[in-house]
Amino acid sequence: MIEFLISLSLTTIIIGAIVLMLITLYKSISIAHKNLLAIGILFVAFLLQLIILLNIDKSIYLYPDIFNHSFIVDKLSTIFDLMFLGGAIFTLAINNRYFINRDYYNGEFFSLILWSVFGMMMLSHANELISAFISLEVASISIYTLVGYKKDDIKSSEAMLKYIILGALASSFFILGTALIYGAVGSTGFGDIHNFIESHPTQDLSMIIVGLSFILITILFKIGAVPFHSWVIDVYHGAPFPITMFMASILKIALFSILLRLYLVDFSHFYNIFSPMLTFIALITLLGGSLLAISQTNLKRMLAGSSIVHSGYLLMALSSIKSDNQEASLAIMFYLVSYVISAIGAFGILSFVASHRKRKLTFEEFKGFAHQRPFLGAMMTIFMLSLAGFPSTIGFLGKFYIFMSVIQSGNIALAGFGIAIAFISVYYYFKLIALMYFYPSPHPKEKYSFSITTVVISLLAIATIWGGIGTKLISFLPSGDVLLEIAREALMQI
Amino acid sequence: MSVILSLLIILPILTVSILGISRASINILRISSLSISIVVFVLIILLTFQFDTSQELQFISKVPWIINYGISYYIGIDALSLVLLLLISLLMPLIFISIWHREEKGYFYNLLLLQSGVIGALVSLDLILFYLFWEIMLLPIFIMIGKYGYGKKEYNSMKIILMTVFGSMSMLFSIIYLGFMHFESYGVWSFALDDLARLNLSVNSNIILAGGFLLAFSIKIPLVGLHTWIAPAYASAPTPALVVLSAIMAKLGIYGLWRFGFELFSATFVYYQSLVTILAIIGMIFYAISAIMQDNLKRMFAFSSASHLSLIALGLFLANIYSWSGSLYLIISHALASAGIFLMIGMIGNRLDTIKISNLGGIASVAPRFTFFFALFALGIVGVPMTGGFVAEMLIIFGAFKYSFVVGVFTASTMVGAIIFVFWMLQRTIFSKAMTKEFPDLSKRELLIIIPLAILLIATGIFPSFFMEIFNTNLELMLQGVKI
Numbered sequence: 001m002i003e004f005l006i007s008l009s010l011t012t013i014i015i016g017a018i019v020l021m022l023i024t025l026y027k028s029i030s031i032a033h034k035n036l037l038a039i040g041i042l043f044v045a046f047l048l049q050l051i052i053l054l055n056i057d058k059s060i061y062l063y064p065d066i067f068n069h070s071f072i073v074d075k076l077s078t079i080f081d082l083m084f085l086g087g088a089i090f091t092l093a094i095n096n097r098y099f100i101n102r103d104y105y106n107g108e109f110f111s112l113i114l115w116s117v118f119g120m121m122m123l124s125h126a127n128e129l130i131s132a133f134i135s136l137e138v139a140s141i142s143i144y145t146l147v148g149y150k151k152d153d154i155k156s157s158e159a160m161l162k163y164i165i166l167g168a169l170a171s172s173f174f175i176l177g178t179a180l181i182y183g184a185v186g187s188t189g190f191g192d193i194h195n196f197i198e199s200h201p202t203q204d205l206s207m208i209i210v211g212l213s214f215i216l217i218t219i220l221f222k223i224g225a226v227p228f229h230s231w232v233i234d235v236y237h238g239a240p241f242p243i244t245m246f247m248a249s250i251l252k253i254a255l256f257s258i259l260l261r262l263y264l265v266d267f268s269h270f271y272n273i274f275s276p277m278l279t280f281i282a283l284i285t286l287l288g289g290s291l292l293a294i295s296q297t298n299l300k301r302m303l304a305g306s307s308i309v310h311s312g313y314l315l316m317a318l319s320s321i322k323s324d325n326q327e328a329s330l331a332i333m334f335y336l337v338s339y340v341i342s343a344i345g346a347f348g349i350l351s352f353v354a355s356h357r358k359r360k361l362t363f364e365e366f367k368g369f370a371h372q373r374p375f376l377g378a379m380m381t382i383f384m385l386s387l388a389g390f391p392s393t394i395g396f397l398g399k400f401y402i403f404m405s406v407i408q409s410g411n412i413a414l415a416g417f418g419i420a421i422a423f424i425s426v427y428y429y430f431k432l433i434a435l436m437y438f439y440p441s442p443h444p445k446e447k448y449s450f451s452i453t454t455v456v457i458s459l460l461a462i463a464t465i466w467g468g469i470g471t472k473l474i475s476f477l478p479s480g481d482v483l484l485e486i487a488r489e490a491l492m493q494i
Numbered sequence: 495m496s497v498i499l500s501l502l503i504i505l506p507i508l509t510v511s512i513l514g515i516s517r518a519s520i521n522i523l524r525i526s527s528l529s530i531s532i533v534v535f536v537l538i539i540l541l542t543f544q545f546d547t548s549q550e551l552q553f554i555s556k557v558p559w560i561i562n563y564g565i566s567y568y569i570g571i572d573a574l575s576l577v578l579l580l581l582i583s584l585l586m587p588l589i590f591i592s593i594w595h596r597e598e599k600g601y602f603y604n605l606l607l608l609q610s611g612v613i614g615a616l617v618s619l620d621l622i623l624f625y626l627f628w629e630i631m632l633l634p635i636f637i638m639i640g641k642y643g644y645g646k647k648e649y650n651s652m653k654i655i656l657m658t659v660f661g662s663m664s665m666l667f668s669i670i671y672l673g674f675m676h677f678e679s680y681g682v683w684s685f686a687l688d689d690l691a692r693l694n695l696s697v698n699s700n701i702i703l704a705g706g707f708l709l710a711f712s713i714k715i716p717l718v719g720l721h722t723w724i725a726p727a728y729a730s731a732p733t734p735a736l737v738v739l740s741a742i743m744a745k746l747g748i749y750g751l752w753r754f755g756f757e758l759f760s761a762t763f764v765y766y767q768s769l770v771t772i773l774a775i776i777g778m779i780f781y782a783i784s785a786i787m788q789d790n791l792k793r794m795f796a797f798s799s800a801s802h803l804s805l806i807a808l809g810l811f812l813a814n815i816y817s818w819s820g821s822l823y824l825i826i827s828h829a830l831a832s833a834g835i836f837l838m839i840g841m842i843g844n845r846l847d848t849i850k851i852s853n854l855g856g857i858a859s860v861a862p863r864f865t866f867f868f869a870l871f872a873l874g875i876v877g878v879p880m881t882g883g884f885v886a887e888m889l890i891i892f893g894a895f896k897y898s899f900v901v902g903v904f905t906a907s908t909m910v911g912a913i914i915f916v917f918w919m920l921q922r923t924i925f926s927k928a929m930t931k932e933f934p935d936l937s938k939r940e941l942l943i944i945i946p947l948a949i950l951l952i953a954t955g956i957f958p959s960f961f962m963e964i965f966n967t968n969l970e971l972m973l974q975g976v977k978i
Binding site: 378385390391392396397400401403404407408412416419420422423426427430433434437439469 | 652660
């Protein structure tokens with residue numbers, strides 16, 4: 001039953017992707033309808049995954065006879081699937097106006113997005129290194145193409161070239177690592193590797209450690225951790241808005257889906273080796289990301305820099321996973337959700353603004369924005385507060401859980417450092433709020449326009465606030481606690 | 495009755511959301527903000543009648559909030575919070591009347607939001623809940639100063655938020671660590687104040703954790719050394735924000751120390767007592783001198799406010815019953831007087847477009863009513879006899895002498911200095927040569943704002959025992975737990 005449902009949801013997306021590619025030929029179908037179709041396909045898959053989530057009680061292999069135990073279906077992967085699908089739905093819906101106002105968007109854009117989502121879903125189900133690599137590449141190659149989607153824009157092309165060259169280089173590390181591990185273990189299945197590690201003394205495992213480190217490098221590159229971050233700002237800046245949003249939020253979740261599974265299963269024997277390394281990377285990521293974010297004058301670049309900082313928080317939590325204490329992985333999952341909600345909202349407002357007239361989206365441009373568009377200004381304030389980790393928003397709880405899990409693992413200084421970085425981030429997020437509210441607007445006040453984008457933005461804003469204060473006080477509505485409980489059940493299954 | 499407490503928090507913020515979403519017109523906004531603030535005031539008066547002065551925390555309710563970490567929506571009040579609740583709920587309607595003519599909707603939204611935040615911070619007994627409200631009330635001040643302020647408002651509002659958030663972050667670190675220590679010691683998570691107060695921590699970690707709290711609250715007060723935001727912020731702030739800043743927000747720093755600092759770290763504060771005492775005494779003198787040298791009335795009273803808050807902090811850390819009831823009484827009378835003086839400075843600014851002392855003079859000859867009340871509040875701030883300040887300062891000076899002769903002498907002498915400063919200020923601003931020709935006297939609406947404050951200020955001076963009855967027993971009970 002569950003196998004059928006999961007393959008149904010995956011095939012829905014593939015078929016949807018092919019259909020969308022084919023209907024590109026029909027110019028009579030408007031871009032809004034293609035977008036709607038893509039959203040519809042994703043939504044069907046989302047519903048299917050929701051049914052799976054409610055019914056799944058143990059982890060099973062996806063058609064073990066055909067795929068040879070390469071793909072696993074459990075609660076964790078289902079939650080991640082839901083995040084990808086939900087995130088993709090929001091990304092497409094929020095950019096509706098942007099697509100309509102740009103003439104170069106066409107069916108293949110949505111098709112590529114669906115392919116990418118398909119790759120990510122396979123990635124979250126992957127239980128074997130080669131399948132993980134292939135899924136990762138399916139997701140990534142679609143995104144390489146999408147980054148350079150606007151062919152006549154020199155920035156976009158530059159971003160694509162940078163990303164594809166560096167990305168390919170980083171991916172090769174994954175293959176190298178896989179080869180090394182295969183050389184030692186004779187298998188690439190996560191379970192086999194785990195068993196091999198458990199049954200051998202540590203001095204025999206150096207090849208595996210090197211291999212795992214290589215794999216880690218690829219993943220760290222893709223999430224933009226310092227020192228593999230040099231591409232992030234330019235690529236995020238050059239890519240079209242929907243893609244920047246997609247990369248900053250959903251691709252990051254996808255990478256954490258595989259990283260979390262690998263880290264909990266295969267790294268579990270080596271926490272004392274990898275934990276200090278990850279701690280160090282988290283520290284420099286937090287610091288480097290903050291420095292990058294502070295110095296930007298363009299909002300898109302600032303958000304790109306801040307996404308590095310958020311990766312740093314996630315790594316901070318990852319580094320504090322211990323074999324007897326896995327609270328941190330709950331914190332990671334919660335933080336991913338909280339970050340995605342706020343980041344999609346913030347990027348969505350930017351793209352909404354960018355869709356109306358040609359703007360550079362510098363901080364200067366946003367002077368007096370709240371007077372010009374009070375509604376969007378207020379929404380942006382909510383998202384900025386959430387990204388800054390201001391209490392009463394979901395972002396605060398995300399950070400709170402991360403700090404708690406870090407302190408629980410005994411690393412008090414690291415938590416203190418995280419709080420200090422949170423303080424720095426207050427500066428660049430509040431700078432935007434200050435610009436929006438404290439200066440007169442050079443543009444006249446615009447009328448509130450009702451569109452699907454504003455509806456989605458309000459929904460996300462409500463989710464941001466509700467995630468921060470919504471609680472057991474009102475028990476019939478799901479809130480952060482429910483999310484944590486589901487995540488906890490999911491982790492039990494690993 | 496605990497429902498009323500929740501209602502107090504929810505009502506203003508609910509009004510903000512409903513009016514904000516429905517894009518209410520300015521008239522509806524005025525009427526509903528004023529009526530909501532009056533409703534809140536009436537509710538608090540009701541609570542006061544129900545309040546049993548012989549007991550500590552009352553009207554408690556505790557509902558699980560974030561179960562994973564044992565955080566609960568845990569509220570309740572004692573006399574300390576009740577006094578501050580009464581103050582804020584009294585001031586808010588007056589502030590709303592004073593901005594009745596303003597067209598900017600932002601004032602109303604922000605003030606309502608601020609009221610929710612302050613009330614929430616005053617009633618919460620869970621540290622994370624407190625942190626939430628503590629941060630929320632920062633936002634309206636930030637926006638009001640930055641949006642409607644004067645001078646380098648953008649820079650100054652950024653400065654105030656960064657400094658206060660820095661303090662909050664250090665407090666957050668302490669809170670998180672305390673919660674974790676509770677988990678370590680008892681195996682369950684809790685951030686409730688009474689649970690955390692039971693923790694037995696090593697002296698060193700207690701000193702660090704107490705430092706986190708102390709930093710957050712000292713920035714708000716501000717103690718000397720952490721005061722660089724106060725003069726620019728006050729000078730930039732528009733009148734409503736200014737009244738709230740001096741009459742409420744600064745006092746919340748004291749409240750935080752009192753409620754959380756002393757409850758959690760009363761033994762540890764021994765190590766900080768001398769430091770705070772010295773800083774407070776230096777602060778009183780330094781701020782008084784700075785105040786004398788200012789030419790801008792707002793900056794002048796910013797420093798005078800800080801000077802008095804240092805005195806209150808001193809009284810708090812001397813930790814005997816005289817100094818404690820003196821401090822709490824000074825909070826009341828100083829809030830009344832400073833709210834009055836800042837409202838009247840706002841009136842001067844509206845009428846003359848200047849609040850520089852060198853441009854003022856001779857108001858007394860054209861506006862006698864204004865002069866009377868202005869002088870009353872100015873004298874009330876420094877605590878001349880017949881105002882509450884006098885009683886309070888006397889009590890703190892008693893407490894200071896009880897603690898140490900030297901501290902007593904310093905405290906007493908700064909009081910005299912303050913009186914000189916205020917007389918000189920009055921002489922230059924209100925009397926002296928007639929620079930001001932056109933100065934309309936107080937209108938009816940302005941009288942409506944000023945008279946309640948003035949009456950209360952005098953009443954606190956004449957019937958101190960009537961007011962002190964509310965909190966004296968409570969303070970004695972609280973003092974029993976303090977081991978300085």
